[in-house]
Amino acid sequence: MMQPALTKNQSLVFDVLERSDAPLSAYTILDKLRDNGFRAPLQVYRALDKLTEFGMVHRLESLNAFVACAHRESECCGAKSAHGGHGHGTVAFAICDSCGHVFEFHDHTVDHRLDDWSKSKGFKPAKTTIEIRGVCAKCAA
Amino acid sequence: MMQPALTKNQSLVFDVLERSDAPLSAYTILDKLRDNGFRAPLQVYRALDKLTEFGMVHRLESLNAFVACAHRESECCGAKSAHGGHGHGTVAFAICDSCGHVFEFHDHTVDHRLDDWSKSKGFKPAKTTIEIRGVCAKCAA
DNA sequence: ATTGTCTTGTTATGTTATTACATCAATTGC
DNA sequence: GCAATTGATGTAATAACATAACAAGACAAT
Structure with missing residues (x-):
């Protein structure tokens, strides 16, 4: 799409x-x-x-x-999402509660582990949310 | 605590x-x-x-x-959270959008990967959310 | 009994999201 | 051309989620 x-x-x-x-x-x-x-x-x-x-x-x-x-298209593995456009399996976010900055990343191992869990349970995932709340390096300093 | x-x-x-x-x-x-x-x-x-x-x-x-x-205390690795009581690093949830049932699990590999990312960025995590929305085996059948 | 702390009750308000319905514009099929 | 369809928009009203501010009660420690 x-x-x-x-x-x-x-x-x-x-x-x-x-x-x-x-x-x-x-x-x-x-x-x-x-x-x-x-x-x-x-x-x-x-x-x-x-x-x-x-x-x-x-x-x-x-x-x-x-x-x-x-996320930059370039820094990516090249995998396209099922919906076309730029896409990964699941995007994860780290959100700084101090300055509000959001870091966006993805991790194939994490995706894979969650997929494994889903497969093992027969669960059909539609959308996955991964959000880490915390304090970024700059604000922690 | x-x-x-x-x-x-x-x-x-x-x-x-x-x-x-x-x-x-x-x-x-x-x-x-x-x-x-x-x-x-x-x-x-x-x-x-x-x-x-x-x-x-x-x-x-x-x-x-x-x-x-x-989650059962017993099915766990035994690790206690920093806050005492029964606790894991991060609990993940799979939520069935059809019947509403929630499956609670944890995965050390996922935890570890997210920790690695945080460490590599100097990000100090406070709370992590992992939620998979989808359809459970029973409802998908 | 006085102080301190924690829990509770109550009102009001703030914040986030959707329903319902009317209108407008572009496209398609005839 | 011109109805019919589709998708975007505008507007009002309301629903759903969450907190602020303040008063008062319960209880333990001194």
């Missing part, structure tokens, strides 16, 4: 996320887009749904917030 | 969770405890905070809901 060109609202939301150093809640995004004519949460949530579907944005479950996808 | 005896509210909340086949939201718990004198969300959230601290209850971030801790 390759993404089509973004609509106006999708572009606006994505730009806000890309420019941000830290994850943003839907309502924070809404506030930043008031001047662009946004009035209601749904305008944000609808754009976020699509962007997430396209793999351009991730939802951080432990934060109820969203980040632009940060 | 060993847990003290539970208070009345903590016991009531824990009992509700233990009897449930699926995770419950704080507000669902509140409704189930109306007859026991519960009137406000905070009564539930306060109990949940403590129970979580004691390791008796887990919060499922992708669901905004709570489950009683399901």
Whole structure:
């Protein structure tokens, strides 16, 4: 599933996320887009749904917030997700509770171990969340 | 940190969770405890905070809901968490989106890989969330 | 009995997410 | 052309999740 060109609202939301150093809640995004004519949460949530579907944005479950996808295509194993676009098995996040910065990474061994567990139980995984909350090197120093 | 005896509210909340086949939201718990004198969300959230601290209850971030801790002391490697009580490095969850059942497990290899990543980045982890959403064997059949 | 600490009760409010319905624009098939 | 379909948008209202602030009770230690 390759993404089509973004609509106006999708572009606006994505730009806000890309420019941000830290994850943003839907309502924070809404506030930043008031001047662009946004009035209601749904305008944000609808754009976020699509962007997430396209793999351009991730939802951080432990934060109820969203980040632009940060991983470089180049640093990757080359594997494409089932949905096309740039994709890995599962993306993991390390979230600094001090400065808010989000580190995005993936680990094949972890993916493999979780897959093994699922297979052994007959569990059919649809979406996996891995989030480490803590303090980044810079903030810990 | 060993847990003290539970208070009345903590016991009531824990009992509700233990009897449930699926995770419950704080507000669902509140409704189930109306007859026991519960009137406000905070009564539930306060109990949940403590129970979580004691390791008796887990919060499922992708669901905004709570489950009683399901793992047997016996099936474990014996490692105790830093907080005492029964504990592992990180507990992972597989959540059936069809029947709601939650499978709780842990995997040392996964823990180790995530630790390795953290160490390599100087990131100090505080709490790690691993949740697999999908469909369990029974429901997939 | 006074102090300190922990638990509880209560009201109000803040934050996150969705339902329902109307409208508009682009595309397709006839 | 022009209905029919599809997808994006706008708007209001509401649902669902969570916390702040403050008052009061329970209980142990001195």
